[in-house]
Amino acid sequence: MSEPREDTKSVCPLCAVGCSVRYDDTSGRARGWPGAPVNADGELCPKGIAAFDVFDDEKRLTQPLVRRDGDLEAVSWTDAYDRIEREFWRIVEERGPDALAFLGAPHCTNEENYLFQKLARSLGTNNVDNRARLCHDSTVSAMEGRLGSGGMTNSLADLAETGAFLIIGSNPADQQPVAFNSYMRPAVNDDAHLIHIDPRANATTRLADTHIAPRPGTDELVVALFVKTILDEGLVDEGFVADRTEGFEAFAASVREVEFADLAARADVDAEAVRAAARAFGGAERAAVVTGTGIEGDGPDDTATADALLNLLLLTGNLGKRGAGMNLFRGLNNEQGACDAGALPHRLPGGRPVTERAAREQVADVWGIEPPSEPGPTELDLVRAFGREIRGAFVLGENPAVTKLDRQTVARGLDTLDFLLVQDVTSTETTAHADVVLPAGIWSEKSGTVTNLDRQVQRMRALESPPGAARGDFEILCALGERLAGDGFEYDSPEEVFAELTAVNPQYAGMNYEAIGTESQRWPFPDGANEGTDVLHRGEFMTGERRAPFVPIPTAEPADEGTGELVLLTGSRSGDVATTTMGSEVGTADDTLAIHPTDADARGVADGERVVVESADGHIEVIAQRSRSVRQGTVFVHAGVADPLLGAGRTRIRIA
Helix, strand or coil: CCCCCCCCEEECCCCCCCCEEEEECCCCEEEECECCCCCCECCCCHHHHCCCCECCHHHCCCCCEEEECCEEEECCHHHHHHHHHHHHHHHHHHHCHHHEEEEECCCCCHHHHHHHHHHHHHCCCCCEEEHHHHHCHHHHHHHHHHHCCCCCCCCCHHHHHCCEEEEECCCHHHHCHHHHHHHHHHHHHCCCEEEEECCECCCCHHHCCEEECCCCCCHHHHHHHHHHHHHHCCCCCHHHHHHHEECHHHHHHHHHCCCHHHHHHHHCCCHHHHHHHHHHHHHCCCEEEEECHHHCCCCCCCCHHHHHHHHHHHHHCCCCCCCCEEEECCCCCCHHHHHHCCCCCCECCCCCECCCHHHHHHHHHHHCCCCCCCCCCCHHHHHHCECCCECEEEEECCCCCCCCCCHHHHHHHHHHCCEEEEEECCCCCCHHHCCEEEECCCHHHCCEEEECCCCEEEEECCCCCCCCCCCCHHHHHHHHHHHHCCCCCCCCCHHHHHHHHHHHCHHHCCCCHHHHCCCCEECCCCCCCCCCCCCCCCCCCCCCCCCEECCCCCCCCCCCCCCCCEEEEECCCCCCCCCCCCCECCCCCCCEEEECHHHHHHHCCCCCCEEEEECCCCEEEEEEEECCCECCCEEEECHHHHHHHCCCCCCEEEEC
């Protein structure tokens, strides 16, 4: 590979904060630069400093590969494209476009994600999805349904004005440290009250005034206790409730029937500590929720915790103003942008439903063809259908062979596909099953835009060239688009694609690629506006309605799960990018298992002992670390190490 250019500024790929970076020729590491949109003082976290520690050339895929007689062989790009064109069209002609699946990656640029979903829909299917939606499925579902948008409601900058933080299912001090230290820590140092709800004490807990460690799977009960305290102690923002909500009386009546002590016992939390924390949240002039993957339910319909948090914000009037709101701290680079660009089975660019005729007609005016109107399956459902309803798949920088499903079943599905195309930077468990493998570019070889966690669109710039015959994702997707869909993929630059994206995505309508420059533009940025909107839901919600509904908080007694097994806790994948098209091995997880001393004693596990951990889906070997940072009945393993154990829903493990 060529040496990165020192004077070129780009965006760090290692989390969704979006710190601006450049290459430091002296150290060979990344450096921030003053005046950037997010890391304004030029600070970077340790992961960001190592952003240029990319794969060595020998680990990169540098030639297109085609499977012949069971083996992958190097071929020309023309031969690879010919095979792809022939196989895709055969599947479409024999089984229809819905026999294809397109699995994308959030770390690709907005333009690449846009091209990817446009290719799928140009072929006649909405079978396109990306891991970003999967990571926050139930939370985004609740936010879209009640607020009209799954985007972070506030900006990072205005969180500095917060008087109370409720951080739940998230560890931003470790996973998004620049955002935490630049915007949240100063508020806490200025007397903002920080409440941390997590079964495990971690870096964020160290700054917390209150740490509540509930039994896993009971977060919604703890938030229900906050809501009950707010109601019982007269901390309701009555003006906001009257003006901006609906269904309050029935909701309040249902909450008053709940027994506080019963919920506290079921969640196994200290009732008085919860009451005190709720008073701090309800008494603050501005209070904000910060959350992550830890509040996700067992499926997209399990929105109990997210809905409970939205109820709490509505009750206290903490939506539509600075220093407040529902702030989803996404983990992976460009998770927000992948969704904004329409790489979703049920949403077009800009988050509009594929079922909405006006939205499809606007897209058709630009594309010349109308997208399909029937929503496609989710990524997990598409993978489950490999070899049956799904006969061909295009996997862009993802590794579905390692997914939240039974590995052996997925492997069989991959092998029974008629055709599997994988585009990546290195060999993975999925490329081992591929019929064609295309060598792609890493983050520092890309130009285009990405959208960070608080809706800021920023520009990435190529700092080096791909090795060998490898090509950038943008170039490959344009070529495949011309081959498979014909007209509509003749782009000379990401800037042209971004201009088209603004024409079909109303949230980006007023943005301009050149005007973004080395700064940013935040959506929603309406056509004709001078700037974007930092705080959502002022005046009316993005549903177009002035009022948002309260919804019941499920408080039913769960089924008895007394199996004697331990509940697995995992951290965010922020910074965990090995074997993806980001192409970096920084952030590789340590292979330790944190276990409470009481649980360790009961299983005869010594500190530092290497143990085998098993679940219904797989097993791993890790080093036990006795720690009171995790509550009894749980263990903690980094998500990257825990992958073989993970299945759908909560994971229970045994120590062999």
